[in-house]
Amino acid sequence: MVSIMFFLKNKIQVCSVFIILSLFLFTGCSTKTLQQGQLQNQESQNVTIKMLDIGQGDSVLIRTSEQVIMIDTGDVDERERLLSLLKKEGITTIDKLIITHPHSDHIGGAYILFKQFNVKAVYDNGQTTNTKTYQTYLKWIKDKNIAYKQVLAGDQLDFGGGVSFRIFSPTAQMIKADGDLNADSIVGKLIYGDFSMLFTGDSEAETEKGLLKTYGKELKSTILKVPHHGSKTSSNRNYLQAVAPEAGLVSLGAGNDYGHPHQVTLNKYNALNIKLYRTDQDGSITVTSDGKTYNIQKEK
Numbered sequence: 001m002v003s004i005m006f007f008l009k010n011k012i013q014v015c016s017v018f019i020i021l022s023l024f025l026f027t028g029c030s031t032k033t034l035q036q037g038q039l040q041n042q043e044s045q046n047v048t049i050k051m052l053d054i055g056q057g058d059s060v061l062i063r064t065s066e067q068v069i070m071i072d073t074g075d076v077d078e079r080e081r082l083l084s085l086l087k088k089e090g091i092t093t094i095d096k097l098i099i100t101h102p103h104s105d106h107i108g109g110a111y112i113l114f115k116q117f118n119v120k121a122v123y124d125n126g127q128t129t130n131t132k133t134y135q136t137y138l139k140w141i142k143d144k145n146i147a148y149k150q151v152l153a154g155d156q157l158d159f160g161g162g163v164s165f166r167i168f169s170p171t172a173q174m175i176k177a178d179g180d181l182n183a184d185s186i187v188g189k190l191i192y193g194d195f196s197m198l199f200t201g202d203s204e205a206e207t208e209k210g211l212l213k214t215y216g217k218e219l220k221s222t223i224l225k226v227p228h229h230g231s232k233t234s235s236n237r238n239y240l241q242a243v244a245p246e247a248g249l250v251s252l253g254a255g256n257d258y259g260h261p262h263q264v265t266l267n268k269y270n271a272l273n274i275k276l277y278r279t280d281q282d283g284s285i286t287v288t289s290d291g292k293t294y295n296i297q298k299e300k
């Protein structure tokens with residue numbers, strides 16, 4: 001009996017020590033977990049904008065703390081590259097796919113996205129064309145029953161995590177007039193706190209003229225996606241002065257058939273002291289912002 005009592009007492013002591021130790025360890029661990037959690041939370045509050053090195057075309061991957069967004073998908077012959085770039089980024093779901101206009105160097109990779117990823121919603125300007133690439137795009141949206149919405153000037157999309165996308169162009173009238181596909185590209189401003197970036201698709205000088213008149217100072221953005229792969233048919237001086245970006249990002253393929261970027265365009269940016277980053281020379285370009293400051297990283 002005594003030995004049993006002793007055994008129990010001993011066991012209680014051992015248990016007590018064990019419980020105290022556990023509590024200590026548990027408290028220690030939970031503090032550490034909390035710190036890591038806070039760090040992760042701070043990191044995930046950033047917006048990351050990656051202009052993919054996708055040859056002659058456009059494709060931009062945007063990640064906020066809540067969503068994955070893509071603006072354009074590169075050309076048909078770059079589909080496999082797009083797929084590998086996105087897989088490398090660990091992408092499985094695309095919350096929003098925005099197509100600026102239905103030319104193949106912007107819409108060409110949509111097929112592989114629909115086939116390989118969970119694309120939740122597609123947004124475009126509603127302008128149609130009769131190319132096979134565009135018909136395939138429509139067919140996949142329909143077959144996979146993907147949410148689709150036309151967006152026009154005045155609309156706003158929520159990218160989650162405090163990031164919004166304000167659409168400036170095209171207007172309903174521009175689409176009704178069934179004008180030039182490039183000129184009617186979706187132009188929109190991503191806004192996150194003090195940071196902003198203007199996305200322009202292949203919009204043209206005439207688009208810029210209209211935007212200046214309607215939006216003026218509201219065009220001002222931290223960074224500009226240089227319109228139409230650096231073509232001389234856009235990037236008007238007045239427009240650049242209104243947007244007044246600190247840097248411009250150009251997406252284009254080395255030695256492309258169009259001679260992009262045109263020298264006169266490069267000169268305009270140079271004269272205004274706007275630093276240019278180019279996917280043909282720098283590889284993929286990544287912009288990260290916490291809503292106050294930002295940094296730009298080149299792959300090469």
Ligand SMILES: [Zn+2]
Nearest residue numbers: 057105106202
């Ligand atoms: Zn283009």
